[in-house]
Amino acid sequence: MQIYIEFGDRHSSASTYHWLGNIAIQLREFEEARRNYYQALEIWIEYRDRYNQNYSYHQLGRVAQELREFEEARRNYQLALQITIEFGDRYSTASTYHQLGRVAQEKREFEEARRNYQQALQIKIEFGDRYSSARIYHQLGMVAQELREFEEARRYYQQALQIKIEFGDRYSQALTYHALGTLAKAEENYPEARANLQTALEIYVEYKDEYWAAVAREILEGLPE
Numbered sequence: 001m002q003i004y005i006e007f008g009d010r011h012s013s014a015s016t017y018h019w020l021g022n023i024a025i026q027l028r029e030f031e032e033a034r035r036n037y038y039q040a041l042e043i044w045i046e047y048r049d050r051y052n053q054n055y056s057y058h059q060l061g062r063v064a065q066e067l068r069e070f071e072e073a074r075r076n077y078q079l080a081l082q083i084t085i086e087f088g089d090r091y092s093t094a095s096t097y098h099q100l101g102r103v104a105q106e107k108r109e110f111e112e113a114r115r116n117y118q119q120a121l122q123i124k125i126e127f128g129d130r131y132s133s134a135r136i137y138h139q140l141g142m143v144a145q146e147l148r149e150f151e152e153a154r155r156y157y158q159q160a161l162q163i164k165i166e167f168g169d170r171y172s173q174a175l176t177y178h179a180l181g182t183l184a185k186a187e188e189n190y191p192e193a194r195a196n197l198q199t200a201l202e203i204y205v206e207y208k209d210e211y212w213a214a215v216a217r218e219i220l221e222g223l224p225e
Contacts, residue, residue: 014043014052021059025066034063054083058096065103074103094123098136105143114143134163138176145183153183174203178216190223197223 017040024033041056043049061076081096101116117140124133141156161176181197184190197220204213 010043011047011049014040014047014049017043018055018059021063025059025062028066030063030066034060037063050083051087051089054080054087054089054092057083058099061096061099061103065099065106068106070103070107074100077103090123091127091129094120094127094129094132097123098139101136101139105139105146108146110143110146114140117143130163131167131169134160134167134169134172137163138179141176141179141183145179145186148186150183150187154180157183170203171207171209174200174207174209174212177203178212181216181219185219185223194220194223 017036021033021036021040024030024036037056037059041053041060044052044056057076057080061073061080064070064073064076077096077100081093081100084090084092084096097116097120101113101120104110104113104116117136121133121136121140124130124136137156137160141153141160144150144153144156157176157180161173161180164170164173164176177196177200181193181195181200184193184196197216201213201216201220204210204216
């Protein structure tokens with residue numbers, strides 16, 4: 001950063017501020033991340049670099065989402081989306097639609113969440129990004145489960161699981177087995193709930209994820225015999 005400032009390369013320093021924001025997010029230092037993203041955004045606006053503003057708005061959305069400032073998150077994601085659409089960057093819109101879906105889901109606006117996830121999924125399929133589509137199928141399953149559309153939820157979860165198995169993403173499979181377990185519990189299908197939660201638990205233990213292992217054990221212990 002100091003080198004860029006010394007040589008007056010203000011435009012290049014925007015990328016460094018953005019990178020520092022990414023590091024701060026990883027460290028869960030969200031206010032520090034926000035300061036860095038705003039620094040980057042200010043420079044990109046100053047240089048009329050509209051396309052790169054998309055990255056700052058998207059990441060500012062992530063920060064606001066982590067801080068549960070959902071309206072702020074939505075506003076930033078929509079600004080990012082507007083720019084990627086304007087520049088015809090269709091593939092990049094998928095991640096922003098996905099995040100808009102997450103925001104709507106957090107606000108329990110389930111139909112809005114579903115619309116955004118389906119937009120993201122359509123783009124991922126269009127670009128042949130099968131692996132990333134698993135995460136969207138999983139979220140669509142969660143939305144359907146919240147709406148008590150249990151067969152729809154199961155179909156989405158199974159599509160997500162199939163892709164995760166296909167790509168050998170074993171840890172991520174645990175999350176979908178867990179979801180299938182809670183779905184079966186909601187349907188009072190306790191043998192199926194137990195089987196799926198037990199599989200999830202085995203993977204959590206294998207990957208030393210003590211938090212989710214404890215959650216799975218607690219649900220399993222509460223299931224009727």
